[in-house]
Amino acid sequence: MGHFTDAIAADPTDHVFYSNRSASLASLRRYEEALADGRKCVELKPEWAKGYSRMGAAAVGLRDFAAAEAAYKEGLEKDPGSDLLKSGLAEAEAAARQAGGAGVNPMAAMFSDPNLMARLAVAPETRQFMSQPDFLQMIAAVQKDPNRINDYVQDQRMMAVLSVLLGMNVQGAGSAGAAADANAAPPAPTAEAAPEPVRTPAPEPEPELSAEEQEAKAHKARAQEEKQAGNAAYKKKDFDEAIRRYNAAIELDSTDISFLSNRAAVYLEMGRFSDCAEDCDSAVARGRELRADYKLIAKAMTRKGTALAKQGDLEQAITQFQKALTEHRNPDTLKKLNDAERALKQQREDSYIDADKCAEAKEKGNAFFKEGKYPEAVEQYSEAIKRGPPKSNPECHKLYSNRAACYTKLTAMMEAKKDAEKCIELEPQWAKGYSRKATVQFFMKEYDKAMETYKEGLTQDPESQELKDGLARCVQKIQMGNAGMLSEEEQQQRREHAMADPEIQQILTDPIIRQVLQDFQENPKAAQEHLKAPSVMAKIQKLVNAGIVQMR
Numbered sequence: 001m002g003h004f005t006d007a008i009a010a011d012p013t014d015h016v017f018y019s020n021r022s023a024s025l026a027s028l029r030r031y032e033e034a035l036a037d038g039r040k041c042v043e044l045k046p047e048w049a050k051g052y053s054r055m056g057a058a059a060v061g062l063r064d065f066a067a068a069e070a071a072y073k074e075g076l077e078k079d080p081g082s083d084l085l086k087s088g089l090a091e092a093e094a095a096a097r098q099a100g101g102a103g104v105n106p107m108a109a110m111f112s113d114p115n116l117m118a119r120l121a122v123a124p125e126t127r128q129f130m131s132q133p134d135f136l137q138m139i140a141a142v143q144k145d146p147n148r149i150n151d152y153v154q155d156q157r158m159m160a161v162l163s164v165l166l167g168m169n170v171q172g173a174g175s176a177g178a179a180a181d182a183n184a185a186p187p188a189p190t191a192e193a194a195p196e197p198v199r200t201p202a203p204e205p206e207p208e209l210s211a212e213e214q215e216a217k218a219h220k221a222r223a224q225e226e227k228q229a230g231n232a233a234y235k236k237k238d239f240d241e242a243i244r245r246y247n248a249a250i251e252l253d254s255t256d257i258s259f260l261s262n263r264a265a266v267y268l269e270m271g272r273f274s275d276c277a278e279d280c281d282s283a284v285a286r287g288r289e290l291r292a293d294y295k296l297i298a299k300a301m302t303r304k305g306t307a308l309a310k311q312g313d314l315e316q317a318i319t320q321f322q323k324a325l326t327e328h329r330n331p332d333t334l335k336k337l338n339d340a341e342r343a344l345k346q347q348r349e350d351s352y353i354d355a356d357k358c359a360e361a362k363e364k365g366n367a368f369f370k371e372g373k374y375p376e377a378v379e380q381y382s383e384a385i386k387r388g389p390p391k392s393n394p395e396c397h398k399l400y401s402n403r404a405a406c407y408t409k410l411t412a413m414m415e416a417k418k419d420a421e422k423c424i425e426l427e428p429q430w431a432k433g434y435s436r437k438a439t440v441q442f443f444m445k446e447y448d449k450a451m452e453t454y455k456e457g458l459t460q461d462p463e464s465q466e467l468k469d470g471l472a473r474c475v476q477k478i479q480m481g482n483a484g485m486l487s488e489e490e491q492q493q494r495r496e497h498a499m500a501d502p503e504i505q506q507i508l509t510d511p512i513i514r515q516v517l518q519d520f521q522e523n524p525k526a527a528q529e530h531l532k533a534p535s536v537m538a539k540i541q542k543l544v545n546a547g548i549v550q551m552r
């Protein structure tokens with residue numbers, strides 16, 4: 001329970017954490033707290049059936065059968081098909097009828113007190129019995145069926161319990177009550193009577209099983225043996241033998257849904273996906289009837305989702321994985337869900353590819369660009385990219401180039417640069433991609449970076465006049481900056497962009513470069529000596545090109 005509390009502290013909006021803690025609290029008979037967590041679960045996820053089930057179970061524990069029935073019925077309004085809520089409602093109604101029958105027996109009705117165990121633990125008459133397993137079994141049996149109190153009236157400890165509950169000495173409880181308090185002074189012996197020796201009652205023998213019960217127990221044991229044999233066959237990939245063994249286990253014991261789930265796993269490996277899904281559905285339905293462990297139910301749901309995914313029904317597979325996660329947040333199921341969602345997204349993208357519509361969108365984009373309608377052109381180029389992505393369209397790099405030009409016109413420089421880089425990635429030998437990127441850098445006053453981009457493009461296409469002209473413009477701007485011929489505003493923009501560049505920041509923190517810059521001010525001769533080192537000269541030149549340093 002502590003782990004669920006930690007999980008809630010980390011994410012108080014996850015309804016599953018409250019549901020799990022509610023179940024843990026109920027198992028500890030802390031029904032008030034369990035009910036509060038159940039209500040919080042419903043508050044966070046009103047359409048989830050299990051939240052109402054947690055409320056109902058806690059209310060039954062509190063003997064508030066009306067509230068339990070109300071919780072289950074409210075849940076069924078949200079999810080009319082929930083077997084979990086239907087079975088819970090039936091049990092709550094049965095418990096209410098049983099409690100009504102117990103009302104004719106005032107002493108038996110006292111055992112419905114939720115504080116019963118606490119009272120017995122502190123009462124001198126009964127507290128020593130709390131360490132005796134058979135005593136606790138006796139109390140549990142009467143709590144479950146109050147009419148069984150008559151089976152234990154000969155037990156001195158039951159008389160002591162009744163003394164505590166009734167607040168009076170019940171005949172026959174004296175020796176048990178006297179023995180309960182080891183610290184109390186024993187009464188002085190008299191000639192007329194001596195205190196009876198304290199005897200601890202022998203534990204009650206285990207009830208004998210009927211012939212039917214013995215047979216059922218034997219069947220369960222044999223079913224487990226068949227399951228283990230099936231597991232061994234599955235590991236050896238002897239699938240026919242595994243199915244035969246699981247079939248035998250199911251026939252022997254229909255109350256263990258793991259047999260169905262294991263057979264579904266075999267069908268999955270064999271590619272019999274429909275049979276796998278059918279077994280998973282049966283396991284979930286049977287599990288609901290038996291109120292099986294939610295982890296087993298989640299496992300069956302996950303397995304069905306896997307079968308659906310392999311059949312290509314990704315939407316239904318995603319639904320199954322999501323349902324499984326509401327039962328149990330398993331990392332493997334979460335990964336399968338993420339994989340299925342990615343595959344579905346890719347599937348939809350693939351189904352959207354259409355070469356004719358790609359060409360149509362491109363032509364519309366070109367027309368809008370010529371008219372100066374750049375937002376409309378961006379929209380059409382984006383549609384063209386979706387209709388003709390790189391894997392299906394060898395000319396897709398031109399679409400990114402065209403969209404980069406639109407973004408540049410709209411002064412959306414980061415988007416323009418990103419598209420230009422994608423263009424270069426798709427077609428490294430195409431000069432236009434480098435020109436697009438360098439143009440963006442030039443407009444951002446990053447003349448040094450633009451110059452490097454033009455040079456990179458010229459290594460791919462040495463004859464490109466567009467790249468040569470761009471490189472010349474960059475060199476001219478850098479020279480103007482060194483000569484102090486740029487406006488103060490333009491110089492400031494250059495410096496701001498340069499100072500945001502991680503490479504420039506790294507150079508400026510280099511101790512050698514800092515010393516060189518200081519020598520330029522204080523000891524020019526020493527600075528010139530430093531510049532003889534190629535690595536130092538390259539870094540200083542980068543600062544000059546970026547506008548950080550001026551050399552005249």
